[in-house]
Amino acid sequence: MATSTYLSNPSVTVNSVDLTDQCHAATLTVKYDALESTAFGGTSRVYTAGLGDHELTVEFYMSYAASETYATLASLVGTATTVVVKPTASAVSALNPSMTLVGTFLEALPVLDAKLGELSSISLTFKGGTYAAASS
Amino acid sequence: MYTIISSRIGTPGDVFTPTDDTNVDALIEGGFISSDKSAAKSAKTNTTKAPDAPSIEE
Numbered sequence: 001m002a003t004s005t006y007l008s009n010p011s012v013t014v015n016s017v018d019l020t021d022q023c024h025a026a027t028l029t030v031k032y033d034a035l036e037s038t039a040f041g042g043t044s045r046v047y048t049a050g051l052g053d054h055e056l057t058v059e060f061y062m063s064y065a066a067s068e069t070y071a072t073l074a075s076l077v078g079t080a081t082t083v084v085v086k087p088t089a090s091a092v093s094a095l096n097p098s099m100t101l102v103g104t105f106l107e108a109l110p111v112l113d114a115k116l117g118e119l120s121s122i123s124l125t126f127k128g129g130t131y132a133a134a135s136s
Numbered sequence: 137m138y139t140i141i142s143s144r145i146g147t148p149g150d151v152f153t154p155t156d157d158t159n160v161d162a163l164i165e166g167g168f169i170s171s172d173k174s175a176a177k178s179a180k181t182n183t184t185k186a187p188d189a190p191s192i193e194e
Contacts, residue, residue, distance in 0.1 A: 015159050016152075017144045017168060066167055067142035075162035082157045102157050 011089040012058060015081045017072045020089060024121070025059035028085055028099055030131050054131045056083055056101055062113065062120035070111070073124070077109035083126050094135040104129030142168040 012023045033050030064070045080103045092098045104126040114120050138152040138160065145168050146152060152169045154160050163169045 015162055016154070017142070017163070017166075019144070067144050071166040071168070072144075072162075075165045076159060079159060079162070081159050081162070082155070 006087065009088055011084075011086045013084040014072055015076060015083075017067075019060060019069065019072060022060045022063060022069050023058055024061065025057075025123075026085055027057045028101070029055045029057075031055065052128075052131060054101055054104070054129060056085065056104065056126040057123065058083075058126075059121055059123045062122050069122070073106070073109050074111070076106050078106070080105045080129065081126075082129075092134060092136060097133045097135045100132045100134070101126060101129035102132070137172045138163075138169045139172055140168070141170055144168065 010023075010026055011018065011020045012026055013019065031053050033053060034047040035050040036045060037048045038045045060069045060073075062069050082100065082102050083104055084098055084100045086092065086096055086098045088096050090096050105128050106124065106126055109124065110122045112120075113122050138154065140146040140148050140150045140152045142148065145163070152163075154163075160169070160171075164171055
């Protein structure tokens with residue numbers, strides 16, 4: 001049995017707007033290009049970090065009401081913005097670090113995704129940007 | 137100066153201080169904040185000559 005588990009309940013902020021109550025999935029992947037630096041004499045391939053290529057994928061319930069999902073995102077598509085995620089909505093600490101992508105690009109926004117009898121939900125991917133984690 | 141309208145970014149009525157990377161235009165367009173900036177008035181220029189002003193002669 002795991003000694004410590006995490007019930008997914010992160011906070012998600014896009015361009016300073018807290019959309020936590022519309023979000024139901026979030027995956028932030030910190031990734032760097034792996035540049036091979038293996039040289040003669042080596043017995044295994046080795047790599048060094050190249051450019052960062054981070055990505056945040058989030059799923060939001062769609063709402064066209066004031067101050068909701070569409071109002072937040074409509075003006076951001078095709079631009080770079082800042083997103084912040086935290087494991088929980090509590091204050092930032094070493095046990096609840098804030099993870100930020102600054103200058104991350106929102107390439108596409110599904111402005112309508114409707115299915116009969118289902119809550120409308122959209123999936124977004126914020127690409128690139130500078131990653132930083134803070135514990136205070 | 138910007139004022140918060142939506143509780144999603146803070147307490148409505150409080151001053152919103154954007155960081156350098158905040159897309160303020162998107163927040164205004166989305167109705168989250170309002171801009172209190174008003175166009176600065178230009179200084180008035182008095183083009184009439186004061187009665188006691190000395191005349192300039194070459």
